[in-house]
Every structure is written in structure tokens, then in C-alpha cells.
Amino acid sequence: MTTFQADFWSPLADVVEREQEAGITLGPFHQLWLIRNRAPAVVREHLERGQAQPGFLMARQGFQSMYNNDVNTVDFGARNNANTELNILQDGSTGASTATATAVIQQFCAIAANDARPGKAYNVRASGIYSNTGTPTLIWTPRWGSNATPGTNVTLGASGTWTTITATTNLPWLVDFDFAIRTAGIGATQGTGVGFGTAEMGIPVTNSQFVAGLYLGGTSATIDLTGSGTAGCGLTLNITWSAASTANTLTTKFWLLQSRN
Numbered sequence: 001m002t003t004f005q006a007d008f009w010s011p012l013a014d015v016v017e018r019e020q021e022a023g024i025t026l027g028p029f030h031q032l033w034l035i036r037n038r039a040p041a042v043v044r045e046h047l048e049r050g051q052a053q054p055g056f057l058m059a060r061q062g063f064q065s066m067y068n069n070d071v072n073t074v075d076f077g078a079r080n081n082a083n084t085e086l087n088i089l090q091d092g093s094t095g096a097s098t099a100t101a102t103a104v105i106q107q108f109c110a111i112a113a114n115d116a117r118p119g120k121a122y123n124v125r126a127s128g129i130y131s132n133t134g135t136p137t138l139i140w141t142p143r144w145g146s147n148a149t150p151g152t153n154v155t156l157g158a159s160g161t162w163t164t165i166t167a168t169t170n171l172p173w174l175v176d177f178d179f180a181i182r183t184a185g186i187g188a189t190q191g192t193g194v195g196f197g198t199a200e201m202g203i204p205v206t207n208s209q210f211v212a213g214l215y216l217g218g219t220s221a222t223i224d225l226t227g228s229g230t231a232g233c234g235l236t237l238n239i240t241w242s243a244a245s246t247a248n249t250l251t252t253k254f255w256l257l258q259s260r261n
Contacts, residue, residue, distance in 0.1 A: 012036070069107050071256050075128070080249035085141060085150045085240045088126065088252045097244070102148045108255055110146040110234040113227030116191065120181040121260040124235050126252055127174040130201070132164045133247035139240040140199045142177050142216050144223045145231030150238045153231045156195045157219035161242075162212060164201075171202035173250070175237060177216055178260070181225070188229025194220045 012033050019027040035044060077090045082097035089108055090100045111122070124142070139161050145153025156179065177197030184191050195217040203212055227233050235257055241248045 069257075071254060072108070072252075076252040076255070078249045078251045079239060080241075081244050081246045083241055083244040085139075085238045087148075087150055088128075088237050088239055088250065089255060096246075096249070099148045099150075105146050105148060105234065105236065109236045109257060110232065111257075113233055114225065115259075116181045116193075116225040116233065117184050118181055119261070122179045122235055123256075123258050123260055124175070124177045124179075124197075124237060125256045125258075126237055126254060127172065128251045128253040129170045130168065130173055130250040131170055131247060132166070132168045132249075133245055134243070135163050135166050136245070136248050137161045137163050137242040138201075138250075140175065140214060140216055141238045141240065142179070142195060142197065143236045143238060144179070144193065144221060144234070145236065146234030147231050150236070153234075153236060154221050154223050155219060156193075156221050157217040159199055159214040159216050162201070162214055165203045165212075167204050167206070168202075171204070173199065173201045175199045175216070177235075177237070179217075179235060182220075184225050186226060188224040188226065188231075189222050191223045191225035192220060193223055194218070 012029060015029045016027075016033050019029050024030075035047060039047070076088070077092040078096050079086050079088055079090065080096045086097070087100040087105070087109075089104050090096070090098075091104050094101050116122075130138075140159040141150070142156040142158075143150060143153035144156055147153050175197060177195055179193055179195035182192040182194060197216040199214040199216060201212040201214070203210070224231050225233060239250055
């Protein structure tokens, strides 16, 4: 029975009584009666307008949320003495030039299988300090996956090769990277996505520039959204120094992986 039928066949108050006798607390007819008889006129007006034009109520809202873990509460270990690609996160248990422990990746980088869907967006924001000796080059590579071996995860588009400025000591860096899911399907090679971001590198004040900016991403990638493949699901950031030296070092002080919607 619709509300209009209820008004036609019997008073609304009688229908409310029957609704309550049937054990329905605050049912649809009771709610309608309260709106008509107890709500202020301005509230009734807005509700009537909203019922006629649902799109006028409010815009769709997206809520950002932390993903697997809150922001780290201590610095991660330094990454140095290597000229191979390394995940920027390490807890000191594996060494400055070796693969990141799986437990660290699962805590800070992994994304639950099947969480991603078309239109879903994720953001990684990380920052810290770096130093060098001489003028080694540096490459940033964002990847999709949660494997401890960087190359097993899927590249989302490396930055250009940037030649660092000599005499850099504990200068700040900041990376902000967004990744959007385009398609999703069953299987390890059925998802696709694309991401874009920047890496901002502080440089010595003796140089004419204040900061060096590098672009990341832009690669349309085929990815695993189900967790059934070798790479797994997650977002990681990796660096590659051109020269292995303990002086060529990068430390992550802040890491946040979050869902944008």
C-alpha cells in the first residue's frame, strides 16, 4: 500500500496504529506522519523538494581514509650503498642496501585483494631527507604490487634520470602520487590503471634553483587486483642510485598510503 492509498482508504493515523500493532517501530507510515505533523514547515519544504529532485540534496561525497596502517611513528632506515632499485621503506632489519622485509610492505604498502574497482583512486605521500657524494643520478619508480622484490611489481612509470647536485646533505624530498583503477577483472592480468605524481628534491642553496621537480607515472599498466598473481596488490615507491656509496643515501621520514574514495 502506498502512502497515497493509505490516505485514501483510511486516515494516516489509523495506518500508523496498525503498523505499530504489527510490531513495526517507527515504520514508513509513522515517519510520514511525524514529518507531516511534527516537523517544522521549513523542514517539510526541504524534504518535499528533496523528494521531487533527489539530485538537489547534496553532491556525492568521497571520504579519504588511511589504508592498512597509520602514518609511521619513527623514521624508516636509510637506503644507500646500492646501485640497484630499492623500496624506500626498510625497518633496519634487512640492511640499507637489501630488499625490504615482507612484513614492512604488508604493513605499509599492501592493498587488500579485490578492494580496487573501476574508478577507485589511491594516493601515496612520502617525504624525508637525502644526501650524496659527487653527482650521482637518481630515479624514482612507483610500482603496483606488494612483493619484496621491486622488479616483480608492475612499474607505473619511472621518473627521468636526475643528476643530483654535489654537496647535498640532509636536504628534504617529497613525493605525491595518485593512482586510479581503470578496469578490474578476475585473474592476475585483468586489471588496468594509471597514475601520475611528482617528486620534489631540495637542492643546496649555493645552486641557482630552490628545488628540482620530477614527474612520475603516466604508464597505463596491466595489474593484479585479485591477489592471485606473483606481484600481489599494493603501491610502493622505489629509488635507484647510479653509484653505490654509503654517502648516497635516502631516508623516509613520512609515509602515508590512503584511499581517496
